[in-house]
Amino acid sequence: KAGVTQTPRYLIKTRGQQVTLSCSPISGHRSVSWYQQTPGQGLQFLFEYFSETQRNKGNFPGRFSGRQFSNSRSEMNVSTLELGDSALYLCASSTSGRVDEQYFGPGTRLTVT
Amino acid sequence: DQQVKQNSPSLSVQEGRISILNCDYTNSMFDYFLWYKKYPAEGPTFLISISSIKDKNEDGRFTVFLNKSAKHLSLHIVPSQPGDSAVYFCAVAYNNAGNMLTFGGGTRLMVKP
Numbered sequence: 001k002a003g004v005t006q007t008p009r010y011l012i013k014t015r016g017q018q019v020t021l022s023c024s025p026i027s028g029h030r031s032v033s034w035y036q037q038t039p040g041q042g043l044q045f046l047f048e049y050f051s052e053t054q055r056n057k058g059n060f061p062g063r064f065s066g067r068q069f070s071n072s073r074s075e076m077n078v079s080t081l082e083l084g085d086s087a088l089y090l091c092a093s094s095t096s097g098r099v100d101e102q103y104f105g106p107g108t109r110l111t112v113t
Numbered sequence: 114d115q116q117v118k119q120n121s122p123s124l125s126v127q128e129g130r131i132s133i134l135n136c137d138y139t140n141s142m143f144d145y146f147l148w149y150k151k152y153p154a155e156g157p158t159f160l161i162s163i164s165s166i167k168d169k170n171e172d173g174r175f176t177v178f179l180n181k182s183a184k185h186l187s188l189h190i191v192p193s194q195p196g197d198s199a200v201y202f203c204a205v206a207y208n209n210a211g212n213m214l215t216f217g218g219g220t221r222l223m224v225k226p
Contacts, residue, residue, distance in 0.1 A: 033213070058213070091156075100147060106155050
């Protein structure tokens with residue numbers, strides 16, 4: 001069974017631009033969550049989608065948004081990038097949302113210059 | 114205000130000895146607790162979990178202890194092996210659903226041969 005895949009793996013953007021990151025969950029998994037990892041704030045929950053609906057949301061500004069498609073693939077978008085958005089963005093999937101059944105992808109490393 | 118803290122950023126242990134990683138949380142409403150292991154360039158991998166109704170859970174070389182009154186959990190690895198060298202994150206959740214985890218800052222474990 002293929003694991004969680006994230007594309008692209010590395011990305012460099014300029015302040016003020018926007019970016020879209022993609023996550024393909026494990027086949028059969030309907031829940032996709034996104035996390036941001038930075039040296040200063042650690043791993044922080046962004047949002048979770050289940051069956052195309054946002055079910056949970058972390059404490060991030062509205063510049064961070066996401067969506068999930070009918071095939072459970074998910075995208076997250078960050079608009080008006082700031083230097084502080086430089087981070088590793090991790091996606092995790094599970095069948096129903098159980099936290100002990102989450103599988104994480106390798107992440108997308110975003111650098112904002 | 115960090116809700117989950119891992120006060121030791123790093124830990125060095127000799128192969129064959131016990132590794133003890135610690136984690137403190139502030140909110141008594143958390144009732145599900147997990148440990149993840151992370152290698153460079155990979156996403157976190159689930160190791161072991163415990164619910165608030167238990168005080169100990171064991172899986173092979175890994176044991177998690179929960180002290181609810183102290184809001185403290187620990188991960189014991191016995192015996193430690195060089196392959197255990199990684200960053201370990203504790204994470205907490207309000208329940209085992211919703212994929213909404215709050216992570217500690219991580220502890221880098223180095224097991225020396």
